[in-house]
Amino acid sequence: MDDTDIRDLPKMWRDLRARSEEIGFTMPSDICIGPFLKTLVTSKPKSNLLELGTGTGLALSWMIDGMDAASKLITIDNDPNYVAIAKNHFGSDKRVTMICTDAAEWIRSYQGEKFDLIFADAWPGKYSETDKALSLLKAGGFYVIDDMTPHPNWPDGHHKKVSQLIEYLEKREDLNLTKMNWSTGLIMCAKTL
């Protein structure tokens, strides 16, 4: 099996990747996580979805492809240049709300409906505000994080942060999780309570 042989690319994906390269966006999600997110989103009809860290919208394009007409998605990033690219491609989709703000502040103040899936792809919601972000997950909801496999670009001390996060997630009694040494290293959690 070749897991990099991915054939159902979202319509906008190639253009988003080209725009990302043009502007020197250095943090794109690995392509493998795209179909994975799309598959999870497909399992949640009429869902309420959250992405923390929109970037230029690469993972978002996959999530949107998995959404049914009754689902909705909020995605947050604090960089207006990245959000502008995502808005340019998906701004007309009424199911999608794109917010340019600090995700930590947003997580702390959010009081709306809980989420069926959270893709936590920015520092807030992953390495900070983790508890609050997980409190926004519905029972049966998925919490997904990537970039958990050691990488030469990791700054000093990041390895410890990653280990602490894994330990924290594993100790929580309201989560069942799977660690996957695949793609950039994924952890998928499902909430039990």
Ligand SMILES: C[S@@+](CC[C@H](N)C(=O)[O-])C[C@H]1O[C@@H](n2cnc3c(N)ncnc32)[C@H](O)[C@@H]1O
């Ligand atoms: C790993 S990238 C996201 C990649 C994106 N999900 C994709 O599909 O390519 C992390 C993103 O988090 C954003 N970010 C970093 N700190 C943030 C913060 N405090 N609040 C909101 N977004 C933040 C960055 O601007 C960056 O776009």
